[in-house]
Amino acid sequence: MPLHPDIAKALATLPPPPPGPLDPVAMRAAEEAQVPPVAGRLPLHAVEDATAGEVPVRIYTPDEAGTHGLLIYFHGGAFFLGSLDTHDHVARSLAKATGLKVVSVGYRRAPEHAFPAGLDDCYAVVRWAAANGESLGWDGTTLAVAGDSSGGTFAAAVAATAHDDGFDRITHQVLYYPSLDLDFDPGRYPSLRENAVGYGLETAGLKPFNAFYLDSGADPADPRVSPIKRADLGGLPPALIVTAEYDPMRDEGELYGRRLKDAGVEATVIRYPGANHGFVQHFSWIPDYHRVFEETAAFLRGAS
Template identity: 45%
Template sequence: MTDVTVGATPVPEEAALPVHPQAQALLDALEAQGMPPFPQMTVPTARAATKGFLDLQGEPEPIAVEERRIPGPASQLPVRIYTPDGAGPRPLVVYFHGGGWVIGDLDIVDRPLRSIANRSGAVVVSVDYRLAPEHVAPAAFDDCYAATVWAAEHAAELGADASRLVVAGDSAGGHLAASVAQAALDRGGPAIAAQVLLFPVTDFAFTTPSYSENADGKLLTRGAMEWFWAHYLGAQSDDIEYLCPGRRADLSGLPPAYVATAEYDPLRDEGEAYATKLEAAGVPVTRKRFEGLLHDFLWTLGATPVGAPILDEVADAVRKV
């Protein structure tokens, strides 16, 4: 197991650090604004509140951006395509935003994806999949798999190389990327060269130590995750194919993975357990725990710039394909 980091400074994995001052300042500011917990919000209110994270992300980098609609399983899917300068063909990243399958959209990851595309030299296709509770599981997964198939089939048109296809996402998007990688292996394609899983959800369970340690007061709470899962599942059981990537018995043959976790995140342990399980199956894994930071700080890099090295690490994982 590799060392973990705060920013770019390695520390032994067993060394626990307090919440980083930048992360604590963010928590204090959110508390001062009186933002209620997700379980106390309606879905429309939660979606509107999510827009506030855009002000925490810094200035957007310039890059060529195209809005398109592509065929989906139930309707046309909006996608946003980022194409950096330079000659192709480039790596191709299909990206799924976070938000517990309930909130989030193309805008919430627009600024991070501009940076990742510029730093990696990859074409990035960001997918606006259907959200719950209007569309329960497996609608989001179905959309993301269909978008990945489309991107692979249209790689040349996009100036990208289909043999260097990466699936990526943050939080619930990391869950969807892991699930798409598994489905692509089972279904004979598309061939995926790497998976980038940022703070991923990998199981429908709330029993890990990180869920206990970070149940409240650390941005994402246990109650919020229960709220997200309830909306995504609806009245269904959790016996849905590709719903819990961490429960898959055989992970051999999956593409190399970059797995990032944050210390003060309820999802920390399930993300790291999935990385360990991938390694045990012989899958090459690069893992990084960002000590002192909160869940999905990709959304708050303007307020918590200590986490900015994650952009270079994701770009490096993409370039390696």
């Protein structure tokens, strides 16, 4: 189907990117300026800011139940954008739809913090959550990791790191249009060519947007950076991979799903027609796309 008309309308209003190199400080400020006030956000039973060790987290409790399963969420933003605030609405929607307590992670970002600082923070919070389950009100069942875009990179890498460490408590991984191959040669996947221009995230922008991360020491050949480079995907948690029809990174997510299945891992891949990269963050107010949260909840219930 064609690009969803509401998405097309929004993209048509975007100004051209400013000339010159990317300015992380200015781009973050512009992103934060779009965050709605707390009064306008989806209400939940409780939302509190805390720290997991030294890592800032925001904990979302959906209802009054005494215990819950846990979902650890990593926001997207090309490893240098995004925050607890810019993705607050995503975490709220996940908590509401799944009934899980969501722990959103304010990991360290490039370029101020070199690889693997952000990944280390994400993994540390998962281990912290498992170790502090009683105080968090964890019911001892679901311990899922989830992320969108570069947050999906972290979710996949955390699941693999945990497996390698013999930490077997992660029950699910949820990857929304994940960035799984940071080798951005446009010849690698058809979607890099088919969706190169006109859909928000453009293929030519992938290298400059990820340059802060790669220049900080993240090697695209390292499976912690490009999870699709991992030779053996066996033994990883069941995966839900959500892709968007008009996303340059669509095909790497779908290939990862096939490789997981080939390795004997339960993997569900859902392509959202008419959607572009970032639709969970930017366009989940569209009913056709808001159902991603219900489908996530169904996956988390069915793959446990």
